[in-house]
Amino acid sequence: MIFSRKSGSGSGRHAKSDARAKGQEAFDDEFDDDLDAIEDDADPRPGKSPRTGGPYDISEAPDGIAQLDLGALKVPAVDNVEVRVQADNEGKIQQIVLVYEQSALQLGVFAAPRSEGIWDEVRAEIRKQLFNDGVAAEEVAGDYGTELRARVRTPEGLTDIRFVGVDGPRWLVRAVFQGPAAENPQVAPPLLECLHNLVIDRGHEAMPVREPLPLHLPKEVTDQQAAEAAAAGGAEPGTNGTNGTDGTDGGEAARRKPSPRPRRK
Template sequence: MFGRKKRDTTETAEAEARSSALDAEADEDLGADGADDSVDVADGTADPDSGPWSIEDREGEREEIAQGRLDLGSVLLPLPAGGQLQVEMTQQGTPQAVHIVTQHGRITVAAFAAPKSPGQWREVATELADTLRRDNASVSVESGPFGREVVGLTAGGELRFIGVDGYRWMIRGVATGPAGSVGADSPLVQQARAVVAGTIVDRGSDPHPVRTPLPVTLPQALAQQLAAAQQQQAAQQAAAQQAAAQQAAQQQAGQQQAGSPHPAPEPGEDPSAGGTRRGPSGSAMQQLG
């Protein structure tokens, strides 16, 4: 969904039509009395006075700016009380996303490269709504503090997408939880909006294609904890595999022992008689001697 796209005239027209339809849907969902004159539903542009902010707009050294926030390189996130971190890794072992798990649900905030002019969230919101509908989700568009928010209700849970356009970056926040957890006034959504509002984006000067996720880096302490947890998990898996292999070997040995035939009697030996086996040339020990 977030790959770079080449569009011809027809695709552009279709995208504009979908966006117009989404605007109409938003107006219908909000209603004449529900609209907030201070919020542009189709915009969602960052307010430099209220956040989220570019790091260049903040004063002080990075350590001072990051105080009270989780520094993930491209984004500096405030953590809600009681929130726990869940790191999603790529197959290459690099962090792909960091989720904040709360008692109400999960919050994920990521930053993407964007053009200088705002408007990327508008396109992304349209595509998110289309994708959710193709997945048979119930979709609605609501107005939030930053503009439009896309809400998807599925059988497996509910999602609310919150987007904000900045200068050459775009933030996408996602609140995910069980049924009834992503209402506009729910604790999960209030927490998600607060995290988005308090986020600081470090776009950097490196060139990134539009819609490319900005890289995530973990703080050293968190990276060490994650590495230790991965090592412990790998050791536990290796021990479990070794124990399973030993158990299988023991079972196989027991089956072989139970199924082995009794040795045949020596020639001339009475199977019913006890004592040393004897043949025509004497006992077995005498034959060996």
């Protein structure tokens, strides 16, 4: 499934990696039972100064930003950026990748406790998992604090990846830059714009800490898929594909298999 802000833009080929799985294998079953409302005048990020930009919690998001509503994530619509999603036949999204030229940004959002951020802990686990896979990672300073940078081997060759974590009120955004933007995010300003204007709708239900927040295709897309399936004689939704605004058949992208694990260098 591909959504594009501008038809014919240079999308590039994003490097396949094991980024989607990193940082998730050690997730535990701890529950966040603290559902007290966060006061409007309080900084919801423990130990953090007030943020001048996003990602934003839905309670503090600015108005007037065009967005693609994917459930817990509201992805800003930015020119020349393709939003590629991998979803099942029920419209539940397993993967979101934003593509600009030769760079990509993979997004994930997870439940977190209100009382403390979890990026430091998750980052340590990602680094350990990369080490176990024979990949050396280094901590680097970034706009959102400490990040991880590594180089992994994929079927297309070696590629750089950079893990960025943003702790919010009862959520964690994990952003993974791939390609040239992993070495220097400034080479892909539209991807930075997407991250800076990202909006998270955590909801109020209790969820296990580090549980992925629910993501789904926009209702108009699932309605279109159902209509196409009915017109095709009852074919399974998603098997016919849904064209993006650039006319690309999204069915193949939606069925794309998860990226393989990085091999040792």
